Amino acid sequence: MGQARKVVVATHNEGKMRELRSILNGFLPHEGQRIELVSAGQLGLPDPVETGTTFQQNALIKAGRAARESGLPALADDSGLVVDVMGAAPGILSARWSGRHGDDQANLELLLNQLNDIPDGHRGGRFVCAAALVIPDVPGYAVRGSQVTRTGEMPGSIIRQARGENGFGYDPIFVPRDQPRRARDQEPLTSAEMTSDEKNAISHRGKALAAIMPILVSWVLGDGRVRS
Template identity: 50%
Template sequence: MTKVLLATRNAKKLIELQRILDGALGAQRIQLVGLGDVAEYQEVPESGLTFGENALLKAREGVKWTGLPTIADDSGLAVDALSGMPGVFSARWSGRHGDDRANLELVLAQIGDVPDQHRGAAFVCAAALVLPGGKEHLVEGRQAGRLLRAPRGEGGFGYDPIFLAEGQDRTNAELTPEEKDAISHRGKALRALAKVIAKTLSVGDGGGWANR
């Protein structure tokens, strides 16, 4: 197996990406490790104004400090009635980074008086792969839908319990992991990135990476 760093401390995200890569790459297996599995380094602030900028920032730092090919993603919720916010601030919308419940409740409160027909939203994910030689790849996936008025479901994380994707009668939090992977923003982005990984993974040199 080829070891790749996923620049996150989110265990659920690590499991999710490993599952997606296993399904997409088949025999070309990737062993993902998270930030908790490598020597600790000072993580760069997510100072970008776009999901892509933040994903690249994190991936570059991972390569710099570990020497491993690094995948990083930045994702969030873009709410129509909030002019695309919380966007890159999705994980810290309530002021406390990673407080999923507080973030969700704040968004619901902010659009509490918005009619159902205007509660459109989209999940957006930018995923970056940076190789030790400096080559960079960036892809993006989107999942369109609308926001409910109350959470439903126990699965997923973040804003999943209030997000109903187009064509679905269950929230992301009510879907099985496999169902969610098939339609989610992260699933779309990471399957696109998996294709890039398959092309850049050199078969002839023991699983090394071609810098292309």
């Protein structure tokens, strides 16, 4: 077996990195030994300014910057919570909804306050994720100078009080529509009450990465043909 190919994941969020590794290992049980994931934080890469107006644009900005600065294939995602009654907000501003980027508790509390008077039947929403893969224009890959995006969604609703200790972000107040088998005879679980395997099986990020994984394997390890 040859030396593993490195792929940089364009994130400094260790919680997200753990989730991404878990998802990718599930999709790449064999190829995983030939693909080594490293984070942008591990490589000392700066966070780019996310100037896009869509999840897809911001994912490409992050992956493109990481690929250019590292010379490695780069995988990035941009995701957020879309609340129907709020006109698709917080959307791309989800991570900095309170005005402080990455302050999960402040973001969560502000959103709950904004939805305080909204009846339970009108608190629907969905998590959306766009995953982007960028291959730099350097020798050694089946495809060079290419990029692709894929998206995934997890519909559900926002409850009034946080529940659960797992996950991150808005997970403690979001109840996905699709529930694990063990929840059939009890109160529906929030994303933060699910195990990582349960959440990954239904999550927006899991769906987006499932769609992009065959492309990553083909472009990084294979002959460059996109397979479904």
